[in-house]
Amino acid sequence: MAPDPISPDTARRSTWDDGCTVWHLVDRSDLSVVQESLAAGSATRTHAHDRSREYFHVLSGRAVVAVGPRTTEVTAGSGIEIPPRVRHQIRNETDEELLLLVVSAPKVTSGRHAHRARPLRRDYGGVVVGSYLRPTRPGDLDTVVEIESAQDTGQWLGEGGREWHEQVLQAPDKEHWVLVDRLDRVVAFGILAALDRPDEVELRRMVVAPEGRGQGLGRLLLRQLLEHAAGRPHVRRVWLDVGADNARARSLYRAFGFVEREAPPGAILLENGLYMEWCPDGR
């Protein structure tokens, strides 16, 4: 009987946090055939294989392939052969997806094509694609505290530290959220507070890991936190306070429709804090 046809629809699939996807069409030790999608702006690491010979065939898009000292452009319908022990790198320098068929014999064992963990340019989605918000677990707190104590971070925030976060996790009037990528790595976190009040929510804190900034994660985190806040039945306003000199954060909040207002009596703000408020549509 003839074997079943193989296609990306039926093949095992791996996805990588830099927006690349691999479909394992033939996955044997003596031969590997994968279809690989490299997101716009992404690249593999420069690497070589001890024993494997590889052939990259461009199905769609345009690849820039560095082979040893030479760099060649390979367009759809053409391919390039890479002998063993020759250093090479595949780059997608376009704004479109690059789709490749990659044949290796024997199968590459050393960490496939080792995609480079460099931030993608902001328009390309990068780590933003596939990241989602989930409740923080105690096991996330090491990373949360690490993010918070990174450079260019703590000065924009009020109190923090592990104990403070542990208390937030326990507090019935607060919600602690992490934004995780597809591999469940914490890339940002946010805290909603004042949830015991009937009609308001305080956005107590939001922080993106420094290496993830400038790629749209802050926007994604804020959108999802606001969705949670606005999903509560009687919420009429979400408020926060932000350092007057925190230009990045202020510009992000303004872009979402937060407006600066005089703080209501009793609100406790950062030393140079500005009070900002956002109202869910139609309320």
Ligand SMILES: CC(C)(COP(=O)(O)OP(=O)(O)OC[C@H]1O[C@@H](n2cnc3c(N)ncnc32)[C@H](O)[C@@H]1OP(=O)(O)O)[C@@H](O)C(=O)NCCC(=O)NCCS
């Ligand atoms: C503020 C913060 C959460 C933004 O996260 P981010 O992932 O870098 O932001 P994004 O890439 O999603 O950008 C969203 C918006 O923020 C603003 N922004 C981001 N970086 C900026 C910069 N360097 N300068 C000015 N505005 C900037 C812009 O309005 C941007 O929108 P745009 O891309 O349409 O111009 C992040 O910088 C951070 O964690 N800072 C330290 C902690 C902090 O200040 N938290 C807020 C406390 S109130």
